Amino acid sequence: MTKHNILLTPGPTPVPPEVLEVLARPIIHHRTNEYRKIFKEVSEGLKEVFRTKNDVYTFTTSGTGAMEASMVNFLSPEDTILVLAGGKFGERFLEIAKSFSIAYDVLKVPYGQAFEPAELEKALAAKKYRAVYATHLETSTGVVNDIQALGRIVAKTDALFGVDTISGLLADRLETDEWQVDLAISGSQKGLMVPPGLGFLSVSEKAKRAMEKARFPKYYLDLKLYIKALADEDSPFTPAINVVLGLQKSLEIIKKRGVENVWKDNERLAQATRSAVKALGLELFASRPANGVTAVKVPQGVDGSKLLKILQDEYGVVMAGGQSEMKGKIFRVAHMGYITQADLAVGFECLEEVLAKLGYTFTKGASVKFFAYGVRA
């Protein structure tokens, strides 16, 4: 027998077989009515999952490309922005800003903590910003930020509110319009259950007005080209066609289940995961844990890198380690997209075995029972 092949990572996430099948179909040309019809359906479907009436634009990039698009299309060299950075992905906004010499201030929280809306309120009272960028689900720490509360504060100012929901979309509730998010950024390889290769950006009316004045240079990520093309159900450049076709199928699956139900499914799996973690005597890392991914502190005496390596090499279970300064200190279990209760049951079964091998003591079976068949907490 071969070992398992269970992906419990927060992106890429497993792709449903119905979507895999579509990826393997003979390629079609993108300048055809057949493709335009599909792209139109996909663009409409994205609006539904983003919970927005505004258009959602599709870039052939990873999520980072869409993050860059959310900045260079709306800012000019004289602007100052505020970045809420509480992990590796919040910091990515800073890296992009640095690369483009965009002036910025940073609101920081220690890794694992969520942002306090009151802190944002203070910052915005003290200074004017062209835009505020925040992370919905900070994948590197497992924290979900209170975008609703943060959005309410930003909306009182002239600043745009840009939110990275690359990992958050469809895992943790996000109401783009209701929560006054001007720029919601996402990617294909997480809650949307297709392979990586596409980045997305929803753009509010407020953001579209700001765009007119923006003067940072761009071409491949120039939103005006995408807006013009989308009016024709088209892309300015050759899109990642087979990923778009796969997305049509996955959006169909999501629509059938309903966005609210997808959120509930994720919440249930997240709760079970958190219970399982605690039952092993392990500690959650996030102060405000997300429903898309759970970050767990590596217990004292256990080598975090070894834990993940054995899990992957000997058991075929792929969990994610800590990134940057969190390397070796946490591990992360995703429960978004097509990750099922059964995947988590096997994942925790194997996790228990490896923890035992590494000398960690706990009650055997304590975690797995939360994912038992028939247990739908």
Next chain:
Amino acid sequence: MTKHNILLTPGPTPVPPEVLEVLARPIIHHRTNEYRKIFKEVSEGLKEVFRTKNDVYTFTTSGTGAMEASMVNFLSPEDTILVLAGGKFGERFLEIAKSFSIAYDVLKVPYGQAFEPAELEKALAAKKYRAVYATHLETSTGVVNDIQALGRIVAKTDALFGVDTISGLLADRLETDEWQVDLAISGSQKGLMVPPGLGFLSVSEKAKRAMEKARFPKYYLDLKLYIKALADEDSPFTPAINVVLGLQKSLEIIKKRGVENVWKDNERLAQATRSAVKALGLELFASRPANGVTAVKVPQGVDGSKLLKILQDEYGVVMAGGQSEMKGKIFRVAHMGYITQADLAVGFECLEEVLAKLGYTFTKGASVKFFAYGVRA
């Protein structure tokens, strides 16, 4: 019976079934040894097909993203470049230059013509340029430019030589190192026979030295991040994993056949196509016709858009129309990548039927015989 589904477009081109099968395999994580091994193999394979000893970098973008990368990573605001623009894709370099306020001069030829090396020699004698950008196979006109001769001229100067071989790679001979191409740009969806979603850039030592001084802003396309990552067989951002996996398979197929043989196959199909076109009394558009795609003048009295629409809607044969100013004036038949003699036979059979329907007179069967079984010119 359903109609044909024959793609004779110069990108995307058909994907071989062995590659389609790989695209449908369960996704793997990119930060694993399994993926790193594959990515290493792909990066080595790309060097072979680019005919270079230098590294080839992979971007999750369409080819245009790699074109932009070939400019913003090597230029600074005070530089002036020379662009050889003889079609829609040569002009794309100009559009990118305009977007980034890069100063440029243009060498033009009428659509359908190739560049005269002597003209380039004159231009470079008259003025110093930081870089010269040219198109190998100008997809919009079916012209293949004499990159070898042009490269010899640029190499005598300090200018970098950037060549868009998005459609040219593996269709028309390109010897990146021998022909002194500093920056060869390509994409996944043409001669490489995988779906769109990846852009490639080979970088010479001369270009790497120039990179150190380049000061245009960039982040998602910042080559330094890709160089650093490639040293670890990694990508700076989540790559289009399933396209990379497909590329591993297609490079395996290409390697087995041999790059020289792939060029010969294409040349044979191109010659047959040109003979077929002439046998119908039709005219070639390109003065120096490429082996990747043949551009054909729409004959007087025939509506070019209608021709392609009937071919596609009623026969399931997709050829490409003219782009921009060539719309309605030419149509284009690709014979690169996985397009076979049999595909072209059916394509021309259907083309003859549609031409007859539209009142064009010719000897029936005159074109198809060039693709007959057993005829391998």
